[in-house]
Amino acid sequence: MTGISSPDPLKFAFTVKSAPHAGRGGSHPLNLTPQQWQTWWTSPTSATQRALYIHLPFCRKRCSFCNFFENGSNPARISHYVDELSKQLYIASKTPFVQSGTFDTVYVGGGTPTDMQASEIAIIGEAIQAFPLAKDAEITLEGRINGFTHAKFNAALCSGFNRFSFGVQSFDTQVRLAAGRFDDRETLIERLQELSEHPSATIVADLIFGLPGQTMEIWQQDLQDVIQSGVHGVDLYQLIGLQGTRLSQQAEKKATNKQKQQTLAPAVDSQTRASMYAAGASLLESSNWQRLSSCHWRQDKRERSIYNSLAKSGIEILPFGAGAGGNIHGHGIMNARDLSHWHQAQSQATDTSIATDTLPSQVPGMIMSPNPSAALDSQFKAGLDSGVLALANFDTELVSHLMPLFSAWKTHGLVKISGKIMTQTLAGRFWNVNLQTGLFAYLKQNPFESCAIVAANKTP
Ligand SMILES: C[S@@+](CC[C@H](N)C(=O)[O-])C[C@H]1O[C@@H](n2cnc3c(N)ncnc32)[C@H](O)[C@@H]1O
Ligand code: SF4
Structure with a gap:
């Protein structure tokens, strides 16, 4: 999660990009x-x-x-x-x-x-x-x-x-x-x-x-x-x-x-x-x-x-079509990819008591409960993806809690910290998904109890 010490962090801070996107459960x-x-x-x-x-x-x-x-x-x-x-x-x-x-x-x-x-x-x-x-x-x-x-x-x-x-x-x-x-x-x-x-x-x-x-x-x-x-x-x-x-x-x-x-x-x-x-x-x-x-x-x-x-940034996204993903009323949604199942759902009324011509069909797929740390996670993801994390937007106790990780990133040439702004170096931008994954792994290993409250209070 911290990357390793190397004279050339762009090439060697991590061995491989961890995943296409970062995320954590919840x-x-x-x-x-x-x-x-x-x-x-x-x-x-x-x-x-x-x-x-x-x-x-x-x-x-x-x-x-x-x-x-x-x-x-x-x-x-x-x-x-x-x-x-x-x-x-x-x-x-x-x-x-x-x-x-x-x-x-x-x-x-x-x-x-x-x-x-x-x-x-x-x-x-x-x-x-x-x-x-x-x-x-x-x-x-x-x-x-x-x-x-x-x-x-x-x-x-x-x-x-x-x-x-x-x-x-x-x-x-x-x-x-x-x-x-x-x-x-x-x-x-x-x-x-x-x-x-x-x-x-x-x-x-x-x-x-x-x-x-x-x-x-x-x-x-x-x-x-x-x-x-x-x-x-x-x-x-x-x-x-x-x-x-x-x-x-x-x-x-x-x-x-x-x-x-x-x-x-x-x-x-x-x-x-x-x-x-x-x-x-x-x-x-x-x-x-x-x-x-x-x-x-x-x-x-x-x-x-x-x-x-x-x-x-974790905004509301209404998904339409087989294989579409989004987020409605805070619930993650992933429509199943199978085309014939998607078509079947269009032609079947899921419940006769509900007028289906005034309601989009509920298609097969996965619906997730709201994630209590979603707002906070999105703030981290959006910031690290942009290359600049405005630490002032986060609770000061949370920033202190994360500082050992941020300091390791700094030592490893991935970020620079100036006052309340953490800016990624070129290496930090190249490895930004690893930084996101690392941050979520750090929070999992070192839980910060009031994450959800902090996010709710600080989200603009
Ligand atoms: C969903 S694809 C749609 C692109 C479009 N159908 C086309 O043929 O160019 C969107 C983008 O994902 C990127 N992509 C797909 N597979 C990738 C991979 N294995 N690694 C990195 N980027 C990938 C490509 O750059 C692609 O343009
Ligand atoms: S044409 Fe299809 S398989 Fe090829 S890049 Fe686009 S989405 Fe992927």
């Missing part, structure tokens, strides 16, 4: 009765900031590094899903719960939502407009450049989308081919340039560093390319070895079958990934890109990244 699964579900949708929210998350679980191809693939992009399947999903959105939009507070941000993610037809993008966009949206709400459509036609872009803009997040991963044609991506470098750059010229739409690209075959030289070129593409924001994600991906299966095979080793592309080691992160941060910042979080930069103020920053 809540347990609940069985929500149909009556409680109804009460949720008829009671006003107490949240001051809210988001909608809408999941489109379809991709045309399974990429080697990703485990978000759920269902193939079959046009009839997508069309059926969009019909049901939009019905649910309209029903939900009229409920007292939804109407009781505005939504600051909406994220239509996946999967690959840009695999929808233009008309389907418009159906979802229009359904979103039925919600009470904040005046300048950020409405994001996620996807990929391949197949994102002019017609789709226009349909999205006309139905209210104002931000587009494209997974690029790498511009290098060979690296892309090996990862199972479609377009070549030139096509990608040209289309991103075209889209980014729009006077108001925000265009964002995701890059991954550490992909097989992606040398430091190729990564430097990826960074140059993303700058040249004119996009307004960029995410630099370290490759995480996710279970169930083609890459992790290859790695397992490699461990068990030495003879086949030579046929596999070499994995990029953790130290090289650290250098890649440093190269990315350095090039973007010296090119006047502004860092918004440990892994996200913008070159144009139109990029606000509201969903990503608010989601980490």
